[in-house]
Protein backbone atom coordinates (compact mmCIF):
# COMPACT_ATOMS: atom_id res chain seq x y z
CA UNK A 1 0.00 0.00 0.00
CA UNK A 2 1.38 3.35 -1.02
CA UNK A 3 -0.11 5.11 1.98
CA UNK A 4 1.47 2.80 4.51
CA UNK A 5 4.79 2.93 2.80
CA UNK A 6 4.86 6.72 2.90
CA UNK A 7 3.89 6.79 6.53
CA UNK A 8 6.51 4.23 7.40
CA UNK A 9 9.14 6.08 5.50
CA UNK A 10 8.64 9.08 7.76
CA UNK A 11 8.75 7.21 10.99
CA UNK A 12 10.96 4.17 10.47
CA UNK A 13 13.04 5.17 7.52
CA UNK A 14 16.12 3.39 8.75
CA UNK A 15 14.36 0.04 8.98
CA UNK A 16 13.15 0.09 5.42
CA UNK A 17 15.18 -2.69 3.89
CA UNK A 18 14.40 -4.25 0.53
CA UNK A 19 14.30 -7.88 1.54
CA UNK A 20 12.35 -9.05 -1.51
CA UNK A 21 15.19 -8.37 -3.91
CA UNK A 22 17.41 -10.69 -1.89
CA UNK A 23 15.16 -13.68 -2.44
CA UNK A 24 16.54 -16.38 -4.72
CA UNK A 25 15.91 -15.88 -8.42
CA UNK A 26 13.56 -18.88 -8.68
CA UNK A 27 11.34 -17.57 -5.91
CA UNK A 28 11.14 -14.12 -7.47
CA UNK A 29 10.25 -15.66 -10.81
CA UNK A 30 7.58 -17.80 -9.16
CA UNK A 31 6.09 -14.71 -7.52
CA UNK A 32 6.19 -12.74 -10.76
CA UNK A 33 4.55 -15.65 -12.56
CA UNK A 34 1.53 -15.22 -10.31
CA UNK A 35 1.01 -11.65 -11.46
CA UNK A 36 -0.92 -10.63 -14.56
CA UNK A 37 1.56 -10.26 -17.38
CA UNK A 38 1.38 -6.48 -17.64
CA UNK A 39 1.93 -6.08 -13.92
CA UNK A 40 4.85 -8.46 -13.98
CA UNK A 41 6.36 -6.44 -16.83
CA UNK A 42 5.92 -3.21 -14.92
CA UNK A 43 8.34 -4.44 -12.23
CA UNK A 44 11.12 -3.81 -14.75
CA UNK A 45 11.28 -0.18 -13.62
CA UNK A 46 12.11 -1.05 -10.01
CA UNK A 47 15.84 -1.36 -10.38
CA UNK A 48 18.51 -2.77 -12.64
CA UNK A 49 18.15 -6.14 -10.94
CA UNK A 50 14.44 -6.20 -11.72
CA UNK A 51 14.73 -4.94 -15.25
CA UNK A 52 14.72 -8.36 -16.92
CA UNK A 53 13.39 -10.53 -14.12
CA UNK A 54 9.84 -10.54 -15.46
CA UNK A 55 11.05 -11.95 -18.78
CA UNK A 56 11.39 -15.28 -17.00
CA UNK A 57 7.72 -15.41 -16.06
CA UNK A 58 6.20 -18.85 -16.52
CA UNK A 59 2.66 -17.72 -17.20
CA UNK A 60 2.10 -15.91 -20.44
CA UNK A 61 -1.53 -15.02 -20.41
CA UNK A 62 -2.14 -12.52 -23.19
CA UNK A 63 -5.60 -11.66 -22.12
CA UNK A 64 -6.12 -8.09 -23.10
CA UNK A 65 -9.44 -7.15 -21.59
CA UNK A 66 -8.91 -3.41 -21.89
CA UNK A 67 -8.44 -3.50 -25.62
CA UNK A 68 -11.21 -6.03 -26.04
CA UNK A 69 -13.76 -3.84 -24.33
CA UNK A 70 -12.82 -0.80 -26.34
CA UNK A 71 -13.08 -2.58 -29.67
CA UNK A 72 -15.94 -4.87 -28.81
CA UNK A 73 -17.72 -4.78 -32.17
CA UNK A 74 -18.27 -4.61 -35.09
CA UNK A 75 -15.26 -6.36 -36.56
CA UNK A 76 -13.26 -5.17 -39.51
CA UNK A 77 -13.10 -1.46 -38.69
CA UNK A 78 -9.99 0.62 -38.51
CA UNK A 79 -9.96 0.58 -34.72
CA UNK A 80 -10.10 -3.19 -34.86
CA UNK A 81 -7.18 -3.34 -37.27
CA UNK A 82 -5.13 -1.15 -35.00
CA UNK A 83 -6.04 -3.17 -31.93
CA UNK A 84 -5.06 -6.38 -33.73
CA UNK A 85 -1.74 -4.92 -34.70
CA UNK A 86 -1.10 -3.77 -31.16
CA UNK A 87 -2.03 -7.15 -29.76
CA UNK A 88 0.19 -9.08 -32.16
CA UNK A 89 3.08 -6.70 -31.49
CA UNK A 90 2.61 -7.09 -27.77
CA UNK A 91 2.72 -10.89 -27.89
CA UNK A 92 5.65 -10.85 -30.31
CA UNK A 93 7.67 -8.51 -28.15
CA UNK A 94 7.12 -10.55 -24.98
CA UNK A 95 7.91 -13.79 -26.79
CA UNK A 96 11.11 -12.28 -28.18
CA UNK A 97 12.20 -10.95 -24.80
CA UNK A 98 11.42 -14.09 -22.86
CA UNK A 99 14.52 -15.49 -21.18
CA UNK A 100 13.23 -18.14 -18.78
CA UNK A 101 13.83 -21.80 -19.51
CA UNK A 102 10.16 -22.74 -19.34
CA UNK A 103 6.62 -21.57 -19.78
CA UNK A 104 3.77 -23.29 -17.93
CA UNK A 105 0.82 -21.47 -19.41
CA UNK A 106 0.50 -19.81 -22.76
CA UNK A 107 -2.80 -18.21 -23.56
CA UNK A 108 -3.82 -15.96 -26.42
CA UNK A 109 -7.28 -14.57 -26.72
CA UNK A 110 -8.02 -12.06 -29.44
CA UNK A 111 -9.81 -11.50 -32.75
CA UNK A 112 -6.99 -12.78 -34.89
CA UNK A 113 -7.29 -13.68 -38.52
CA UNK A 114 -5.02 -15.37 -41.00
CA UNK A 115 -2.94 -12.25 -41.59
CA UNK A 116 -1.35 -12.93 -38.25
CA UNK A 117 -0.61 -16.51 -39.13
CA UNK A 118 3.17 -16.19 -39.26
CA UNK A 119 3.18 -14.64 -35.79
CA UNK A 120 0.85 -17.28 -34.40
CA UNK A 121 3.03 -19.94 -35.90
CA UNK A 122 5.98 -18.42 -34.07
CA UNK A 123 4.06 -18.33 -30.77
CA UNK A 124 3.18 -22.01 -30.98
CA UNK A 125 6.77 -22.95 -31.73
CA UNK A 126 7.89 -20.84 -28.80
CA UNK A 127 5.40 -22.51 -26.45
CA UNK A 128 6.49 -25.90 -27.68
CA UNK A 129 10.17 -25.10 -27.18
CA UNK A 130 9.54 -23.89 -23.63
CA UNK A 131 7.74 -27.07 -22.64
CA UNK A 132 4.31 -25.50 -22.21
CA UNK A 133 1.86 -27.33 -19.92
CA UNK A 134 -1.30 -25.44 -20.73
CA UNK A 135 -1.96 -24.07 -24.18
CA UNK A 136 -5.10 -22.05 -24.64
CA UNK A 137 -5.92 -20.46 -27.97
CA UNK A 138 -9.07 -18.45 -28.44
CA UNK A 139 -9.59 -16.36 -31.57
CA UNK A 140 -12.92 -15.10 -30.29
CA UNK A 141 -15.85 -14.69 -32.62
CA UNK A 142 -18.62 -12.43 -33.67
CA UNK A 143 -20.76 -15.19 -35.04
CA UNK A 144 -20.44 -18.40 -36.90
CA UNK A 145 -19.66 -16.98 -40.35
CA UNK A 146 -16.97 -14.70 -39.10
CA UNK A 147 -14.92 -17.15 -37.18
CA UNK A 148 -11.57 -17.66 -38.77
CA UNK A 149 -9.86 -20.65 -40.19
CA UNK A 150 -6.48 -20.84 -38.75
CA UNK A 151 -4.03 -23.15 -37.21
CA UNK A 152 -0.34 -23.14 -37.84
CA UNK A 153 -0.11 -26.69 -39.04
CA UNK A 154 3.39 -26.21 -40.43
CA UNK A 155 4.48 -26.18 -36.80
CA UNK A 156 4.00 -29.92 -36.87
CA UNK A 157 5.58 -30.29 -40.25
CA UNK A 158 2.26 -30.94 -41.92
CA UNK A 159 2.18 -30.42 -45.67
CA UNK A 160 3.51 -27.01 -46.60
CA UNK A 161 1.71 -24.71 -48.94
CA UNK A 162 -1.73 -26.17 -48.39
CA UNK A 163 -4.31 -23.53 -47.71
CA UNK A 164 -5.83 -23.51 -44.24
CA UNK A 165 -9.22 -24.76 -45.18
CA UNK A 166 -8.52 -27.59 -47.62
CA UNK A 167 -5.83 -28.75 -45.27
CA UNK A 168 -8.48 -29.98 -42.91
CA UNK A 169 -9.33 -32.70 -45.36
CA UNK A 170 -5.83 -33.69 -46.28
CA UNK A 171 -3.74 -36.52 -45.05
CA UNK A 172 -0.90 -35.19 -42.95
CA UNK A 173 2.62 -35.58 -44.17
CA UNK A 174 4.79 -35.42 -41.09
CA UNK A 175 8.34 -34.31 -40.99
CA UNK A 176 9.72 -35.52 -37.66
CA UNK A 177 12.69 -33.16 -37.82
CA UNK A 178 10.47 -30.12 -37.47
CA UNK A 179 8.59 -31.45 -34.51
CA UNK A 180 10.26 -31.00 -31.14
CA UNK A 181 7.22 -32.16 -29.26
CA UNK A 182 4.72 -31.11 -26.66
CA UNK A 183 6.21 -33.45 -24.09
CA UNK A 184 4.85 -31.54 -21.08
CA UNK A 185 1.49 -30.50 -22.48
CA UNK A 186 -1.29 -31.40 -20.03
CA UNK A 187 -4.11 -29.12 -20.94
CA UNK A 188 -5.06 -28.04 -24.45
CA UNK A 189 -7.90 -25.67 -25.24
CA UNK A 190 -9.04 -24.43 -28.61
CA UNK A 191 -11.81 -21.94 -28.92
CA UNK A 192 -13.01 -20.53 -32.23
CA UNK A 193 -10.04 -22.08 -33.96
CA UNK A 194 -10.73 -24.17 -37.04
CA UNK A 195 -8.32 -26.88 -36.24
CA UNK A 196 -7.91 -29.86 -38.52
CA UNK A 197 -9.01 -33.28 -37.40
CA UNK A 198 -5.57 -34.67 -38.12
CA UNK A 199 -3.96 -32.06 -35.90
CA UNK A 200 -6.27 -32.88 -32.99
CA UNK A 201 -5.65 -36.56 -33.49
CA UNK A 202 -1.95 -35.86 -33.65
CA UNK A 203 -2.03 -34.04 -30.30
CA UNK A 204 -3.89 -36.96 -28.73
CA UNK A 205 -1.41 -39.56 -29.91
CA UNK A 206 1.79 -37.59 -29.43
CA UNK A 207 1.44 -35.71 -26.17
CA UNK A 208 2.35 -38.30 -23.56
CA UNK A 209 0.82 -36.42 -20.59
CA UNK A 210 -2.11 -34.66 -22.23
CA UNK A 211 -4.95 -34.99 -19.71
CA UNK A 212 -7.41 -32.39 -20.81
CA UNK A 213 -8.69 -31.43 -24.23
CA UNK A 214 -11.42 -28.96 -24.96
CA UNK A 215 -12.56 -27.80 -28.34
CA UNK A 216 -15.16 -25.13 -28.77
CA UNK A 217 -16.62 -23.95 -32.08
CA UNK A 218 -14.20 -25.56 -34.45
CA UNK A 219 -15.89 -25.93 -37.80
CA UNK A 220 -14.16 -28.71 -39.64
CA UNK A 221 -13.77 -31.46 -37.12
CA UNK A 222 -16.18 -34.25 -37.95
CA UNK A 223 -14.66 -37.28 -36.26
CA UNK A 224 -12.66 -37.87 -33.17
CA UNK A 225 -11.17 -41.10 -31.90
CA UNK A 226 -9.85 -41.55 -28.41
CA UNK A 227 -8.77 -45.13 -28.73
CA UNK A 228 -6.13 -47.05 -26.85
CA UNK A 229 -4.63 -47.04 -23.38
CA UNK A 230 -1.55 -45.17 -24.62
CA UNK A 231 -3.67 -42.02 -24.85
CA UNK A 232 -3.38 -40.25 -21.51
CA UNK A 233 -6.52 -38.14 -21.91
CA UNK A 234 -8.85 -37.96 -18.89
CA UNK A 235 -11.11 -35.02 -19.67
CA UNK A 236 -12.64 -34.42 -23.06
CA UNK A 237 -15.02 -31.59 -23.87
CA UNK A 238 -16.46 -30.80 -27.29
CA UNK A 239 -18.74 -27.81 -27.70
CA UNK A 240 -20.53 -26.37 -30.73
CA UNK A 241 -18.50 -28.14 -33.37
CA UNK A 242 -21.03 -28.02 -36.16
CA UNK A 243 -19.54 -30.66 -38.41
CA UNK A 244 -19.08 -33.25 -35.71
CA UNK A 245 -20.46 -36.62 -36.78
CA UNK A 246 -18.89 -39.22 -34.59
CA UNK A 247 -16.85 -39.66 -31.45
CA UNK A 248 -15.34 -42.98 -30.56
CA UNK A 249 -13.92 -43.61 -27.11
CA UNK A 250 -12.55 -47.09 -26.65
CA UNK A 251 -10.07 -48.86 -24.37
CA UNK A 252 -9.21 -45.42 -22.99
CA UNK A 253 -8.38 -43.72 -19.68
CA UNK A 254 -11.11 -41.11 -19.93
CA UNK A 255 -12.79 -40.02 -16.69
CA UNK A 256 -15.05 -37.29 -17.96
CA UNK A 257 -16.71 -36.62 -21.29
CA UNK A 258 -18.82 -33.65 -22.37
CA UNK A 259 -20.46 -33.11 -25.70
CA UNK A 260 -22.74 -30.20 -26.49
CA UNK A 261 -23.87 -29.31 -29.96
CA UNK A 262 -26.67 -28.77 -32.41
CA UNK A 263 -26.29 -32.10 -34.17
CA UNK A 264 -26.77 -35.67 -33.08
CA UNK A 265 -23.56 -37.58 -33.23
CA UNK A 266 -22.63 -41.22 -33.44
CA UNK A 267 -21.24 -41.91 -30.06
CA UNK A 268 -19.38 -45.11 -29.44
CA UNK A 269 -18.13 -45.77 -25.93
CA UNK A 270 -16.64 -49.18 -25.12
CA UNK A 271 -14.39 -50.39 -22.37
CA UNK A 272 -13.63 -47.10 -20.66
CA UNK A 273 -13.54 -48.39 -17.07
CA UNK A 274 -12.66 -45.06 -15.41
CA UNK A 275 -15.40 -43.03 -17.05
CA UNK A 276 -17.69 -41.67 -14.33
CA UNK A 277 -18.89 -38.33 -15.60
CA UNK A 278 -20.84 -37.83 -18.82
CA UNK A 279 -22.67 -34.75 -20.02
CA UNK A 280 -24.47 -34.63 -23.34
CA UNK A 281 -26.49 -31.85 -24.86
CA UNK A 282 -28.08 -32.49 -28.28
CA UNK A 283 -31.22 -31.74 -30.26
CA UNK A 284 -33.47 -34.62 -31.21
CA UNK A 285 -36.89 -35.99 -30.47
CA UNK A 286 -35.36 -39.37 -29.90
CA UNK A 287 -32.52 -37.89 -27.91
CA UNK A 288 -33.00 -39.88 -24.73
CA UNK A 289 -33.56 -43.25 -26.39
CA UNK A 290 -30.56 -42.78 -28.64
CA UNK A 291 -28.25 -41.56 -25.92
CA UNK A 292 -29.19 -44.33 -23.51
CA UNK A 293 -28.50 -46.86 -26.23
CA UNK A 294 -25.16 -45.23 -27.00
CA UNK A 295 -24.19 -45.18 -23.36
CA UNK A 296 -25.47 -48.65 -22.56
CA UNK A 297 -21.95 -50.07 -22.15
CA UNK A 298 -20.98 -47.57 -19.48
CA UNK A 299 -24.24 -46.54 -17.79
CA UNK A 300 -23.76 -48.70 -14.72
CA UNK A 301 -20.39 -47.21 -13.87
CA UNK A 302 -21.38 -43.53 -14.15
CA UNK A 303 -21.54 -41.26 -11.12
CA UNK A 304 -23.02 -38.28 -12.92
CA UNK A 305 -24.99 -38.17 -16.12
CA UNK A 306 -26.20 -34.83 -17.40
CA UNK A 307 -28.54 -34.99 -20.39
CA UNK A 308 -29.81 -31.72 -21.79
CA UNK A 309 -32.18 -31.35 -24.70
CA UNK A 310 -30.78 -28.64 -26.97
CA UNK A 311 -33.60 -26.67 -28.59
Ligand SMILES: *[C@@H]1O[C@H](CO)[C@@H](O)[C@H](O)[C@H]1NC(C)=O
Nearest residue numbers: 113114115116117149163164
Ligand atom coordinates in the same frame (compact mmCIF):
# COMPACT_ATOMS: atom_id res chain seq x y z
C1 LIG B 1 -7.11 -15.25 -45.45
O1 LIG B 1 -8.44 -15.69 -45.57
C2 LIG B 1 -9.15 -15.05 -46.61
C3 LIG B 1 -10.62 -15.47 -46.51
O2 LIG B 1 -10.76 -16.84 -46.27
C4 LIG B 1 -8.49 -15.40 -47.96
O3 LIG B 1 -9.19 -14.79 -49.02
C5 LIG B 1 -7.03 -14.93 -47.92
O4 LIG B 1 -6.37 -15.32 -49.11
C6 LIG B 1 -6.31 -15.51 -46.72
N1 LIG B 1 -5.00 -14.89 -46.60
C7 LIG B 1 -3.90 -15.57 -46.30
C8 LIG B 1 -2.67 -14.76 -46.12
O5 LIG B 1 -3.89 -16.78 -46.11
Ligand SMILES: *[C@@H]1O[C@H](CO)[C@@H](O)[C@H](O)[C@H]1NC(C)=O
Nearest residue numbers: 259260279280281306307308
Ligand atom coordinates in the same frame (compact mmCIF):
# COMPACT_ATOMS: atom_id res chain seq x y z
C1 LIG C 1 -25.68 -29.97 -17.86
O1 LIG C 1 -25.39 -29.67 -19.22
C2 LIG C 1 -25.85 -28.39 -19.66
C3 LIG C 1 -25.63 -28.29 -21.15
O2 LIG C 1 -24.33 -28.58 -21.51
C4 LIG C 1 -25.17 -27.30 -18.87
O3 LIG C 1 -25.63 -26.07 -19.29
C5 LIG C 1 -25.42 -27.50 -17.40
O4 LIG C 1 -24.70 -26.56 -16.66
C6 LIG C 1 -25.03 -28.91 -16.96
N1 LIG C 1 -25.46 -29.12 -15.58
C7 LIG C 1 -24.66 -29.56 -14.63
C8 LIG C 1 -25.27 -29.74 -13.29
O5 LIG C 1 -23.48 -29.82 -14.84
